[in-house]
Amino acid sequence: MEQVGWWRSARSGVVLGALIAVGCVGALEEPRFMPGAEGGGPHGPGGVVCDDDKIVARPDELLRLTVPQYENAIRDLVGVDIAVAGFSDSSSGTFAANGTSDTIARGHVKSYLDAAEAAARAMDLSAYGVGCGDRSCVEAFVRSTGRRAYRQPLSDASVATLMGVYDDGIADGWTHDEAARGVVMALLMSPRLVYRWNETMADADAEPTLLDPHGLASRMAFFLWNSVPDDALLDAAAAGDLADPAGIEAQARRMIQSDLVRRSVRSFHGQWVHLESSRADDKRDPAFDPTLAASMRESSYLFVEEAMLNGGGLRELLTAPYAFVDSEVAPLLGATVPSDGQFHRVELDPSERAGILTQPRVLAALARFDKVSWVSRGQWVRERVLCEHISPPPANVDMTVLNNPERTTPGSACASCHLPMDPIGRGMDEYDELGRLRTHYADGTLIDEVIDVQGYGGFSEHGTFEHAPDLMRSLADEPQVQRCYAQQWYEMAVGPVRDEDACAVDTIADRFIESDLDLRELMVAVVTSEPFRYRLPTSEVSP
Amino acid sequence: MTVSRRRFLAGLGAAAVSAPLLGLGRRALAGPQPMNLVIFYSGNSLIHPSVWRPGAGFALPQMLSPLAGLEDRILFIDNVRNPFGRGHDSAGSLFTGHDIVIPNAAQHWVYSNPGTSLDYHVAHALGGPVRLPVLHTGALVNFAAGNSHKFVHYDGGVRQPFIAHPMRAFEAAFGTSYMAAEEPVDLRRQRRVLGANQEELRAMLGQRTPEVDARLGSHLDAIDSQLSLLAPSTVTCSPTPPSLPAGYPTADADVQRNRGLVNQWGNDSIRGHIDVMVQALRCGVTRVATMTIGDSGVDFGQPSVLDPSITSTLDCHDLTHNTGGASAPTYPDRVRFEQWRTRHLRYLLDQLGPDLDHTLVLYARPIGHNHDTNNIPFMLIGGDGTHFTPRRHLDAGGASAMSLWRAVGQIMNVDMTGFGDGSDTSAALPV
Numbered sequence: 001m002e003q004v005g006w007w008r009s010a011r012s013g014v015v016l017g018a019l020i021a022v023g024c025v026g027a028l029e030e031p032r033f034m035p036g037a038e039g040g041g042p043h044g045p046g047g048v049v050c051d052d053d054k055i056v057a058r059p060d061e062l063l064r065l066t067v068p069q070y071e072n073a074i075r076d077l078v079g080v081d082i083a084v085a086g087f088s089d090s091s092s093g094t095f096a097a098n099g100t101s102d103t104i105a106r107g108h109v110k111s112y113l114d115a116a117e118a119a120a121r122a123m124d125l126s127a128y129g130v131g132c133g134d135r136s137c138v139e140a141f142v143r144s145t146g147r148r149a150y151r152q153p154l155s156d157a158s159v160a161t162l163m164g165v166y167d168d169g170i171a172d173g174w175t176h177d178e179a180a181r182g183v184v185m186a187l188l189m190s191p192r193l194v195y196r197w198n199e200t201m202a203d204a205d206a207e208p209t210l211l212d213p214h215g216l217a218s219r220m221a222f223f224l225w226n227s228v229p230d231d232a233l234l235d236a237a238a239a240g241d242l243a244d245p246a247g248i249e250a251q252a253r254r255m256i257q258s259d260l261v262r263r264s265v266r267s268f269h270g271q272w273v274h275l276e277s278s279r280a281d282d283k284r285d286p287a288f289d290p291t292l293a294a295s296m297r298e299s300s301y302l303f304v305e306e307a308m309l310n311g312g313g314l315r316e317l318l319t320a321p322y323a324f325v326d327s328e329v330a331p332l333l334g335a336t337v338p339s340d341g342q343f344h345r346v347e348l349d350p351s352e353r354a355g356i357l358t359q360p361r362v363l364a365a366l367a368r369f370d371k372v373s374w375v376s377r378g379q380w381v382r383e384r385v386l387c388e389h390i391s392p393p394p395a396n397v398d399m400t401v402l403n404n405p406e407r408t409t410p411g412s413a414c415a416s417c418h419l420p421m422d423p424i425g426r427g428m429d430e431y432d433e434l435g436r437l438r439t440h441y442a443d444g445t446l447i448d449e450v451i452d453v454q455g456y457g458g459f460s461e462h463g464t465f466e467h468a469p470d471l472m473r474s475l476a477d478e479p480q481v482q483r484c485y486a487q488q489w490y491e492m493a494v495g496p497v498r499d500e501d502a503c504a505v506d507t508i509a510d511r512f513i514e515s516d517l518d519l520r521e522l523m524v525a526v527v528t529s530e531p532f533r534y535r536l537p538t539s540e541v542s543p
Numbered sequence: 544m545t546v547s548r549r550r551f552l553a554g555l556g557a558a559a560v561s562a563p564l565l566g567l568g569r570r571a572l573a574g575p576q577p578m579n580l581v582i583f584y585s586g587n588s589l590i591h592p593s594v595w596r597p598g599a600g601f602a603l604p605q606m607l608s609p610l611a612g613l614e615d616r617i618l619f620i621d622n623v624r625n626p627f628g629r630g631h632d633s634a635g636s637l638f639t640g641h642d643i644v645i646p647n648a649a650q651h652w653v654y655s656n657p658g659t660s661l662d663y664h665v666a667h668a669l670g671g672p673v674r675l676p677v678l679h680t681g682a683l684v685n686f687a688a689g690n691s692h693k694f695v696h697y698d699g700g701v702r703q704p705f706i707a708h709p710m711r712a713f714e715a716a717f718g719t720s721y722m723a724a725e726e727p728v729d730l731r732r733q734r735r736v737l738g739a740n741q742e743e744l745r746a747m748l749g750q751r752t753p754e755v756d757a758r759l760g761s762h763l764d765a766i767d768s769q770l771s772l773l774a775p776s777t778v779t780c781s782p783t784p785p786s787l788p789a790g791y792p793t794a795d796a797d798v799q800r801n802r803g804l805v806n807q808w809g810n811d812s813i814r815g816h817i818d819v820m821v822q823a824l825r826c827g828v829t830r831v832a833t834m835t836i837g838d839s840g841v842d843f844g845q846p847s848v849l850d851p852s853i854t855s856t857l858d859c860h861d862l863t864h865n866t867g868g869a870s871a872p873t874y875p876d877r878v879r880f881e882q883w884r885t886r887h888l889r890y891l892l893d894q895l896g897p898d899l900d901h902t903l904v905l906y907a908r909p910i911g912h913n914h915d916t917n918n919i920p921f922m923l924i925g926g927d928g929t930h931f932t933p934r935r936h937l938d939a940g941g942a943s944a945m946s947l948w949r950a951v952g953q954i955m956n957v958d959m960t961g962f963g964d965g966s967d968t969s970a971a972l973p974v
Contacts, residue, residue: 192747
């Protein structure tokens, strides 16, 4: 067994064993479908028969902008950076989407009001042509910026509603600027901005229907930029250029060359690996403070951007032995502190670090405040990397005890579910709750177990590995992992994956793999897919 | 949902701002005065029963010594059981009579509850023209850890957040225009902007599905609710902003994210919230108020900072759980820490003053000694002596928490039908 660094000399190695299909009835399930993983190809992944003539669409769902989408929209519409405080987003799956079950409460209104007011106050009115002192320039702003905010041309009624704020304000003795800022507030709080209203339709047609061009432009912008569209995209929509996949692809390729695509890349990976998790913000370690937490988060985002937008794509994301360090993060990785204290890319020992899962922020997010969690780390690999599903534990389980080896004792009640997870997490004990390498547990015990990792699906064919970097390199070559990654981008775009999405996801995954795991090609494949372009009305219109 | 909220807000509009008058007005009514409810809640375990159980003649135990002189107002109850016991996670079921739902086992501490907690049930049952159904405040709280303080209060399955900054609590209770001699443009503009939003929302109704309309309706209601806070102030009971000392953080985040500030200003935060709660009840802007003291650990709650007589450097969570009995080195500090908590309770009771006659104060913790959910102690304090029998130790004999909540319902004179998941039919505790 190769010796790869002083810190691991004491370890005997971790074995990804040969591998029995785990009998975890009702707990660990096969992936919903893992298209193509078993040679399904474009027709028949997981036994699903693809019908080229059948358009796959999903029912209309009114979404409310996520907090990052709303913040980005304010930035793009009025040029002000605002942090919306007071509420968080909900989700029905992995990714935030304030959908059907979402309800606005007073606290939301207060938060929107605070954000809109702060943005309106900070906005440079003259830069947007609103400072002319005349009503007409305010209305011109409403029609131009409002088109981007509402993702479609404003109706006369909407213009009247917004300008009513101006007119009433002037009548009440407000100055022009005070009244204009009131209009900006009303625009930024408008339900036609806050909800993705024009992505839903008002007919009772039961057949899949192409999204309205402006609705499609809205969906593209939120997927590719996590924000509102620009004028070029709306112009393309108005000109009918989004009527076919070629036109959509042309706009998509323009958009993914923009720096704004970083927002979606951050959004996806931030949720995929829990970079925004509050668990990564609270650690008991004396070296930990909010400054370090913020640096750890930014370091991981820079790594993601480098790998997925400038580097080799998914394979690099999962295996690259480099990191971005500033004066805060460098000590965690044993790297030299940059002389200017700012972020710089540094190369690391590939036997110690490989890819996103060995990033400190990720390891911290998958740990408790004072100790690592086998379940959290193992479950993330199973669910987010391999797209396997692990059911919640029974109600009577005492979950206050972490890292209990008895749960993986063969034959025990817990083993069927914990065997697939815990050994993976246990095999990563060499990283503490801040992601630092270590050779001993806190009590002084040497980290030296030999661990069998129960395989599953394609994962099962990889024999032994010593440490987490070996695991990551094994995973990176797995078709199941590559397809799982593509599937999750699809999920972020259109919602949780259903059985009928199998063929569409399979096609998208094929294009991703054929592109040698290039994220931009994956994004193009998603926006040109039928489920992205079509909608399916579900309910009768209100009387 | 929409109907419920609208019913609750019925008549608020301009009338909402006159609601504060009603609290005072009630005093003039003939007959027994309606009761207000205050829940004084704190997370984590308790020191051993020997330190909380009153002695012969209702001699106050060590933990309750700061309540000396108030024995005639106190009913002490223990041996109450939470049938959904899950250690710390039982905080999520304590007040609801519903088990919690854990969507992700790996993060079992992030759960929800499909029910409605006692405070919101009582508030809705009381109804009436109040500005807030529940004034829900929190101190020593943090955004991250702490399921035993963050996931406790629910309204129809929706978790209810607390207000962490006393000034925000004051604004929620009395509106933001409480001090303005002349109403500023900002306030008028906020109202006009919200009105424009409502115009847009109304124009959107009827264009999609009934489900979408329900969501838009909730949005309209939420704006109504916010508008009621922005209405020109007509509060006549002259509320005074909480007396926060110089240097107290002005940013909301600082009292939830920064451990140093959370600890440094912890006592001031608790007192500030109590000041607001007492005035809000007195002015009639609400009839139900909760005080949540977090002490969730992760150093957001350092006993040695909160009470300098405590020498242990353990955080709140670890100190309350430290086992070893009376011979443990930290035992004296654990007693002092319980007394620290009780002193804040005493401050609340003193501030209520004569209002305690028509206020029920419920002292509650989620778990008993060392995660025990079969023997949880509570206290009922207040009333005029006709609502329950005070100066008494009531051993509930393992009765479920539901039986205690039903007793609270009787005291508050509210219908408890429909409270809980329906599985627990135990009778009200004979308080």
